[in-house]
Amino acid sequence: MNTIPQNDEQLRQEVSAKYARAALQVLGTPAEHAPSCCGPDCCEPSEKIAIQPVQTSSSCCVSTCCSSITDQGDPITTDLYTQMELGGIPIAAALASLGCGNPTALAELKPGETILDLGSGGGIDVLLSARRVGPTGFAYGLDMTDPMLELAKHNQKDAGIENVQFLKGIIEAIPLPDNSVNVIISNCVINLSADKRQVLREAHRVLTPGGRFAVSDIVVQGDLPPAIRRDMESWAGCMAGALEEDTYRSLLQAAGFIDIEVEVTRRYSLADIASNGINATIASLSPEERTSVDGRFISAFIRARKPEEQEV
Structure with a gap:
């Protein structure tokens, strides 16, 4: 079991490294000294793309190829997008989809x-958003991982979508001016931040008055066993970093948001959680701890709004 670094910057680097490996695998570039998610017989990228192209969502930071090949998708990341949505974007964007929801469909x-x-990430939600807002709208994507940015820009070029810009940066310090975007979306990423309070403050800052916060994220209903909180694999797999639902609401309110809603979109069993790369951690729990975890993790669509100036 890999424990979570205590230093925020080290944690950020660990998470970035895991997402970089996912992007490099889709790009077909081996990550130096990084073990592949698949065994030695894993197919090449061109072969991956040809197999079941409408079922290519991958494990959240665990695997970007095995689920699409075996058709045994990760319970968190599979079946998030319709065939129509996937048919309108490069297949590589779908292969690199590491989310837990479809914020573009719900926002x-x-x-x-x-x-x-x-x-x-690989740009799937940015490209879908750009199509939805049309040529008079615009979609920004923010990511801290160079290989993901490279993949996203490659996907943008393949899709021929111009009203898009991918920015390098961290979500705790968004490189955009105040009051500059109408809607913030995110797909199973905020839970990875070590400073979620700052992420929500930044989201509030860059939204226009009346702007909407509409993200998919992993949320926990109740307390987590300490072993899961300490597990680096479960953090990068969207588990250990999950906020408790009431805490999420409180942080949004403290950041200045109103009209806060948390809508459950999926609920995960103990078996679902174990299959997300933390089987050893689950095995180490006591029977009472296992019972406490079963059904407590959810994917949720979280809505909130920045008040209009007259509402402040």
Whole structure:
């Protein structure tokens, strides 16, 4: 079991390294000294793309190829996008999808709006958003991992979508001015931050008055056993970093948001959690701890709004 670094910057580097390996695998570039998620018989990228192209969501920071080949998708990341959505974007964007929801389908994006995706990865949600807001709108993607940015820009070029810009940076310090975007989306990324309070403050800062916060994220209902909180694999797998639901609401409110809603979109069993790369951690729990975890992890769509100036 790998324990979570105590230093925030070290934690950020560990998470970035895991996402970089996922991007490099999709790009077909081996990560130096990084073990592959698949065995020695794993197919080449060109072969991966040809197999079941509408079922290519991958494990959250665990595998980007095995689930699409075996058709035994990760319970968190599979079946998030419709065939119509996947048919309109490069297949590599789907192969690098590491999310836990489909915020573009739930955010009610409107033509002409400016969208920001926090932790945009291979760009799937940015590209879908850009299509939804149309040529009069614009979509930004923010990511800290160079290989993911490279993959996203490659996917943008392949898709021929121009109203998109991918930015390098961290979600705790968004490189955009105040009041500059209408909608913030994110797909299973905020839970990875060591300073979620700052992420939500930054989200509030860059939103226009009346702007909408509409993210998919992993949330826990109740306390987590300490062993899961300490496990680096479960953190990068969207588990250990999950906020408790009431804490998420409180942090949004403290950041200045109103109209806060948490909608459960999926609920995960103990077997689902174990299959997400933390089987050894689950095995180490006591029977009472296992019972406490079963069904407590959820994927949720989290909505909130920045008040209009007259509402402040």
